[in-house]
Amino acid sequence: MIYFDKVSKIYSDNLPILEDINFAIEHKEFISLVGQSGAGKTTLLKLLIAEERPTEGKVFFESADIHSLSRKHLTLLRRKIGMVFQDFRLLPNRTVFENVAFAMEVAGREDEDITIDVPQVLELVNLMDKSSSFPHELSGGERQRVSIARAIVNQPDLLIADEPTGNLDPLNTWEIVQILKKINELGTTVLLATHNKGIIDSLGRRVITLEKGRIVRDDKEGRYVL
Amino acid sequence: MFWVKIKRITKSGFVNFWRNGWVSLATVLIMVVTLFVIGSLIFAKTLLSSTLAQIQDKVDISIYFKTDANENDIMALKNSVSKLNEVKEAIYISKDDAIKNFQERHKDNALIVQSLTELGDNPLGAVINIKAKDPSQYEAIAKFLQAEADIEDPGSVIDKINYFQNKNVIDKLTKVINSSKNLGVSLSIVLIIISILVSFNTIRLAIYTARDEISVMRLVGASSKNVTGPFIVEGIMYGVISSVVAVAVFYPFTYWLGPETESFFGGMNIFNYYLSNFISLFFILLSIGVFLGALSSFIAVRRYLKV
Numbered sequence: 099m100i101y102f103d104k105v106s107k108i109y110s111d112n113l114p115i116l117e118d119i120n121f122a123i124e125h126k127e128f129i130s131l132v133g134q135s136g137a138g139k140t141t142l143l144k145l146l147i148a149e150e151r152p153t154e155g156k157v158f159f160e161s162a163d164i165h166s167l168s169r170k171h172l173t174l175l176r177r178k179i180g181m182v183f184q185d186f187r188l189l190p191n192r193t194v195f196e197n198v199a200f201a202m203e204v205a206g207r208e209d210e211d212i213t214i215d216v217p218q219v220l221e222l223v224n225l226m227d228k229s230s231s232f233p234h235e236l237s238g239g240e241r242q243r244v245s246i247a248r249a250i251v252n253q254p255d256l257l258i259a260d261e262p263t264g265n266l267d268p269l270n271t272w273e274i275v276q277i278l279k280k281i282n283e284l285g286t287t288v289l290l291a292t293h294n295k296g297i298i299d300s301l302g303r304r305v306i307t308l309e310k311g312r313i314v315r316d317d318k319e320g321r322y323v324l
Numbered sequence: 325m326f327w328v329k330i331k332r333i334t335k336s337g338f339v340n341f342w343r344n345g346w347v348s349l350a351t352v353l354i355m356v357v358t359l360f361v362i363g364s365l366i367f368a369k370t371l372l373s374s375t376l377a378q379i380q381d382k383v384d385i386s387i388y389f390k391t392d393a394n395e396n397d398i399m400a401l402k403n404s405v406s407k408l409n410e411v412k413e414a415i416y417i418s419k420d421d422a423i424k425n426f427q428e429r430h431k432d433n434a435l436i437v438q439s440l441t442e443l444g445d446n447p448l449g450a451v452i453n454i455k456a457k458d459p460s461q462y463e464a465i466a467k468f469l470q471a472e473a474d475i476e477d478p479g480s481v482i483d484k485i486n487y488f489q490n491k492n493v494i495d496k497l498t499k500v501i502n503s504s505k506n507l508g509v510s511l512s513i514v515l516i517i518i519s520i521l522v523s524f525n526t527i528r529l530a531i532y533t534a535r536d537e538i539s540v541m542r543l544v545g546a547s548s549k550n551v552t553g554p555f556i557v558e559g560i561m562y563g564v565i566s567s568v569v570a571v572a573v574f575y576p577f578t579y580w581l582g583p584e585t586e587s588f589f590g591g592m593n594i595f596n597y598y599l600s601n602f603i604s605l606f607f608i609l610l611s612i613g614v615f616l617g618a619l620s621s622f623i624a625v626r627r628y629l630k631v
Binding site for chain 2: 147149169170173174176177181187188189190191192200201203204205206208209248252
């Protein structure tokens with residue numbers, strides 16, 4: 099489904115952030131991407147949604163080279179990828195409902211679908227009672243759940259989560275992980291970047307370990323080893 | 325789907341405008357100032373041109389004919405003068421009209437009335453008053469007259485042409501009128517550019533505060549139109565509201581200044597001008613406001629669309 103082909107990323111100071119990255123992601127996998135801060139996890143995810151361009155190599159989604167897509171096709175691709183960020187990135191002037199509905203609106207969905215799907219997704223992340231609150235009225239865990247709801251409401255092929263639990267306490271972390279597992283069980287491929295040992299060990303799924311910009315381990319039923 | 329999109333974009337423009345209340349208020353205020361400056365320049369221009377027109381109207385050339393001049397010769401001269409391109413109008417005042425006007429003007433002056441009656445005969449000659457389309461053209465008209473009817477010739481019907489007596493004054497006035505027109509135009513252009521830039525930058529700042537939002541929208545899969553649309557709607561709203569406020573502010577402003585301008589500039593009351601040109605004034609400010617708002621938003625958002 100996704101294929102990284104000899105990808106390198108070098109920022110202006112000539113130090114490679116990512117070097118010679120090769121790996122593939124299959125449908126319905128749950129992959130954890132681990133590594134210390136600065137190992138290149140976030141850069142790798144940004145390459146995947148074309149927020150950054152690789153210095154060398156190519157990234158394929160299905161058979162399309164992501165970085166040679168036109169802006170219009172890139173927009174269409176991003177609708178197939180749901181993205182959850184460590185800092186939530188919600189639209190501050192919109193309510194919970196509107197934040198989730200926004201993703202559907204821009205995907206060109208009908209109003210009837212929106213009124214049916216949004217409550218369902220909010221139910222899934224257990225936020226039905228907060229649907230008319232604004233992001234600044236929510237706790238960190240709630241905001242992250244809104245962000246997950248927004249990411250999955252268009253039933254994406256792939257859900258990318260970049261340190262989704264980085265700002266959360268253990269209880270909220272556990273809740274988020276449960277939601278991600280549920281989403282994966284419903285058929286969405288999940289790519290989770292984290293440095294939380296507890297999460298990785300409890301998942302028992304494929305783990306890719308990054309160190310100084312290179313892939314040092316890729317285990318089918320991995321644990322957090324550094 | 326097209327109408328659904330339009331509806332969504334318009335709605336989110338309105339919602340953004342309302343929920344960003346303070347930013348919207350500040351932007352609208354700045355735009356009101358801009359439109360007020362532009363509107364004031366429109367008023368100033370009208371005042372200036374009406375004043376200048378009045379002054380220009382007072383400038384003319386008069387041809388005084390000898391008292392024994394033949395009326396046919398006079399009419400022939402009048403016809404050839406009227407045919408000139410530079411001439412706006414040539415008014416013939418006959419000997420009889422001239423004396424009537426004179427008597428009318430001096431009817432309270434017993435001495436003059438008495439001396440006229442004692443004189444018995446009409447001492448005044450006929451006059452042609454000539455108005456040029458532009459004050460700079462009087463010289464050409466005067467030259468033409470000089471060539472047409474040789475004044476030095478004792479047989480000429482013309483007694484004198486007052487242009488040559490008034491030449492200096494007319495020249496000076498022409499210069500003053502032209503330079504005040506030029507000054508007015510350049511001053512207006514500078515002021516308009518400054519105020520447009522201020523508005524433009526205010527809108528850019530308002531959108532700068534939303535740059536993170538714009539990148540989030542892009543990452544969630546919003547197309548350029550989805551992102552730009554609501555901001556343009558917001559820009560249009562700034563324009564509409566600002567023009568309404570600016571036009572409303574002109575009501576007390578001109579009401580208060582109207583009598584002043586009437587006495588100072590002579591005859592021109594800007595409050596009456598405001599009332600009679602209300603609709604066109606409103607539409608000028610409205611279209612400037614809407615255009616400025618929409619264009620500034622469009623340019624400002626484009627910067628942050630590159631994600």
